[in-house]
Amino acid sequence: xxxxxxQVEEVTRTFPLDHSEVTALDHSNLRVSAxxxxxxxxxxxxxxxxxxxxxxxxxxxxxxxxxIDGVDTSQLNAARxxxxxxxxxxxxxxxFNLIPVFTAAxxxxxxxxxxxxxxxxxxxxxxxxxxxxxxxxxxxxxxxxLSGGERQRVAVARAxxxxxxxxxxxxxxxxxxxxxxxxxxxxxxxxNGRLGLTFIxxxxxxxxxxxxxxxxxxxxxxxxSDSQLEGASHGQVLAACVS
Amino acid sequence: xxxxxxxxxxxxxxxRRRTVMTLLMVGGGxxxxxxxxxxxxxxxxxxxxxxxxTGLGHIQIFTAEHFQRDxxxxxxxxxxxxxxxxxxxxxxxxxxxxxxxxxxxxxxxxGVKSSVFMGSAVEPDVxxxxxxxxxxxxxxxxxxxxxxxxxxxxxxxxxxxxSVKVGDGLTILAVTADGAxxxxxxxxxxxxxxxxxxxxxxxxxxxLPSAQRLLQTDRVTNLVVGLDQTExxxxxxxxxIPKLGGLGQPMAIRKWVELAAYYxxxxxxxxxxxxxxxxxxxxxVLMASVxxxxxxxxxxTREIGTMLAMGTPRAWIVALFMVxxxxxxxxxxxxxxxxxxxxxxxxxxxGLHLPPPPGTDVPMLFRxxxxxxxMIGASLMVVISLALASILPAIRASRLQxxxxxxxx
Numbered sequence: 001x002x003x004x005x006x007q008v009e010e011v012t013r014t015f016p017l018d019h020s021e022v023t024a025l026d027h028s029n030l031r032v033s034a035x036x037x038x039x040x041x042x043x044x045x046x047x048x049x050x051x052x053x054x055x056x057x058x059x060x061x062x063x064x065x066x067x068i069d070g071v072d073t074s075q076l077n078a079a080r081x082x083x084x085x086x087x088x089x090x091x092x093x094x095x096f097n098l099i100p101v102f103t104a105a106x107x108x109x110x111x112x113x114x115x116x117x118x119x120x121x122x123x124x125x126x127x128x129x130x131x132x133x134x135x136x137x138x139x140x141x142x143x144x145x146l147s148g149g150e151r152q153r154v155a156v157a158r159a160x161x162x163x164x165x166x167x168x169x170x171x172x173x174x175x176x177x178x179x180x181x182x183x184x185x186x187x188x189x190x191x192n193g194r195l196g197l198t199f200i201x202x203x204x205x206x207x208x209x210x211x212x213x214x215x216x217x218x219x220x221x222x223x224x225s226d227s228q229l230e231g232a233s234h235g236q237v238l239a240a241c242v243s
Numbered sequence: 244x245x246x247x248x249x250x251x252x253x254x255x256x257x258x259r260r261r262t263v264m265t266l267l268m269v270g271g272g273x274x275x276x277x278x279x280x281x282x283x284x285x286x287x288x289x290x291x292x293x294x295x296x297t298g299l300g301h302i303q304i305f306t307a308e309h310f311q312r313d314x315x316x317x318x319x320x321x322x323x324x325x326x327x328x329x330x331x332x333x334x335x336x337x338x339x340x341x342x343x344x345x346x347x348x349x350x351x352x353x354g355v356k357s358s359v360f361m362g363s364a365v366e367p368d369v370x371x372x373x374x375x376x377x378x379x380x381x382x383x384x385x386x387x388x389x390x391x392x393x394x395x396x397x398x399x400x401x402x403x404x405x406s407v408k409v410g411d412g413l414t415i416l417a418v419t420a421d422g423a424x425x426x427x428x429x430x431x432x433x434x435x436x437x438x439x440x441x442x443x444x445x446x447x448x449x450x451l452p453s454a455q456r457l458l459q460t461d462r463v464t465n466l467v468v469g470l471d472q473t474e475x476x477x478x479x480x481x482x483x484i485p486k487l488g489g490l491g492q493p494m495a496i497r498k499w500v501e502l503a504a505y506y507x508x509x510x511x512x513x514x515x516x517x518x519x520x521x522x523x524x525x526x527x528v529l530m531a532s533v534x535x536x537x538x539x540x541x542x543x544t545r546e547i548g549t550m551l552a553m554g555t556p557r558a559w560i561v562a563l564f565m566v567x568x569x570x571x572x573x574x575x576x577x578x579x580x581x582x583x584x585x586x587x588x589x590x591x592x593x594g595l596h597l598p599p600p601p602g603t604d605v606p607m608l609f610r611x612x613x614x615x616x617x618m619i620g621a622s623l624m625v626v627i628s629l630a631l632a633s634i635l636p637a638i639r640a641s642r643l644q645x646x647x648x649x650x651x652x
Contacts, residue, residue: 049650058552058645079556086554093649097549101253106246113246114555158553 004070005165005198006032006055011064013050013221024050026221027064032200034165037192039209040202042218048202049170051218055200056089056168057081069165086114090159092169092201096151098143104154105130105139111162129161130154132195133187149180153187160191169201173208185211247559251566255574258539265535266575269625272524273579274586276621279520281587281611283513288612290510291473294503297437298363298375300342300467301476302483303502304328307493309465318345318420321462328490329466335482337475340373342366343463345454349417351397351447356405360397362415362447364454373469377448382409382433385450393453395429398446402434409434415447420460427457438605473499521621525628532632536568540636547640548648557641564637565630572629576622583621587611 008030014021025047032038040048053059054066057073066073069088076084090111098107108129112122130136133153143151152172159167169188173181185208192199201208209215217225256262295301308320322328322343329341345364350357367385370376377384377396385394395413397405407413409431416426429449437443455461470479476498487494500507540547547560588611595609 053646053649056552058649082551082554082556084554085552089554091549091552093549095545097545097649099250099546099550101250101257106249109246110550111553114553114559 003033003035004031005034005036005068006030006200007065007067008051008055009065009067011051011054011061011066013047013054013059014062023221025054025061028218028221028223030216030223030226032198034198035192035196036214037189037199037212038201038214038216039212040200040216040218041204041209042202043204046218047221048204048218050221052168052170052200052202055166056091057085086111086162088165090162090164090167092152092155092159092167092172094171094174096143096148096155096175098151098154098158100143103140103142104135104146104150104157107143107154108157108161111158115162125161126157129157132160132191133157147180148176149183152176152180152184156184156187156191160195160197164197166198166200169199171202171204173203173205181205181208182211247563248566251563251570254539254563254567255570258542261535261538262571265532265571266578268531269528269572269575269629270578270582272528273576273621273625274583276521276524276624277579277583277613277617278587278590278611280517280617280621281583281614282609283517284612284614284617285610286513286607287506287510289608290506291499291503293438294506295469295473295499296374297377298370298467299499299502300373300375301470301473301499302468302480303497303499304332304466304468304483304487305464305495305497307495310495318347318458318460318462318464321345321420321460321464322466322492322494323462324491325463325466328487328492328494331486331490332466332468332483335479335486337470337472337479339469339471340369342369342373342375342467342469343451344465344467345451345458345462346464347417347454347458349415351401351405352414352416353405353407353411354414358401358405359445360401360415360447361442361445362417362449362454364449364451366451373467375467375469377433377435378437380434380436382431384433385448386432387450393427393429394432394450395453396433396435396446396448397431398443399434399436400440400444401446402431404444407431415449415457417457419458420462423459425457425459427453429453476500521624525624528625528628529632532568532571532629533635536564536633536636537639539567540564540640543640544643544648544651547643548645548651551643551645552649560641561637564640565633568629568633568637569626572626573622575629576625579625580618580622583618584613587613 008028010027010029011025012023012027013025014023028051040051042048054061068084071084073081099110105126108126109122112125130139133156135150135153135157138146138150146154173184176184188199189211191197215227216223306320306322325343329343332338333341343366347362349360351360368387380399385396402408411431412428413431414426414428416424419425435446437446470476480496480498483496550560591610596606597609599605599607
């Protein structure tokens, strides 16, 4: 049985710049199975965020095809893309992007509100998600009263509370110190193992790559290495990413 | 839904300084409208009551013929059985009194100077009972038992132009009901200042028997009905129509508002001014709010992008901004209601007077009425203007490109 969750085929994304255009992603291919824990690595401007945006259905490729859980996203209109994101994808952002006027629990509850779940179900799920990230005691604190690590854990709880098939994290540790960054990756790894959630995150942080079983390396918008496809050892790919 | 409203509510107070400024602006608009509208309402009420109390009454009864043909001679179309009609009307609910009147005109002379007049003949005791008191500048009002003397009140303009004072005598010349010229001598017992110069220059008042003797008639021109409250006018008018039908002579009634041409003109003019002010306030609130809401949208671009990325329908974003603006309008209206009413109370307590309006020489008391309809109207206006102001920012927010919004710094 095919367990492919994400299929990226010959995807190109260009952006207009003055009177020319910039190619952020150039005929890239990627296949991610359900339950994987995958890092997209590469230097700044290599196309990591663009690839995540395309996989997350918040941008459309200039050419090529992306399928999420068997659904060809190029065939979807805006409303169905919204529904797909709501039901299948959770997001974690570099700058946390929590709603500042909501408490931690209310932030986690927001995706469930959008999904139209009942108050009782929302309450139970929020509690469960906050427990998963170890923040039950901070549930009623607003983001400005939480540390950076705590805020990002709230963001992770928010990403997983809707039980998505896929969690996308764009540079999730970029604003964290080493201890909080390691704790966050351990947490994501734990959720990946415990809940079977598929994680794809972008990073250029070596600390994270050491904890990552599969690393896809991008350079100038092209996939230049994939530890799974090449059969390379983790150490070799890691060395390639760091170099 | 509750959480959604909670989010909107908290967003309203997110940037407190800006919210306070917005609320002050919106509240200021509401307070301004309440003060101006409240003052106008006071002015309208004052003008209405003074129009009624200075002799117009709440309802006037005429013969139906009075309105059907041009009057050739005074009292051609007068009420003949007026005592019976008055008694019948007086017995009705809310009726404080019924005053018979003769409206006539003619010439005044003191042997040296002459002047035209517009006269009215009244029963002084009845007028006093009904609160129709002339504003006596000097002397006294007419008395019913004048010991054979024919008493008269004249306006300050008449007294000045004819160089007469209280105690002086005058001759009144008028055309009788039969068309003959007749005259009587009168003694001035009081000088009246109506507050209206044009009226003061022609004013003459005598007792009803004196005028009937002068005009050689037992008829009256009209009956003036005074009520306990102006608000009962329509109700009483409705009961009078069938009642008057059975009294022999065909009758017609006119409510005070139909006879008060000056009141209607003033009201129309000031209502127009108020509507104009309302439109200015509406657009001021609208334009300032659009700017504020666009700023709020710009600041929250990444947050909106995040919400959209999580699958929030774009309609929710539109609704969120519109609810926030509506709440701002609501709170602004509350600020305006409190501020406007407190300021109104302070102004009322100050006893402030304005210069005399055109045509009068009496300083005008500045008072602000607290009008519930005005409060509701002004509040609704700012809430609606805020809701309208939010449409553009809301649509812009909902149309943000998610990837660009997430990258917004």
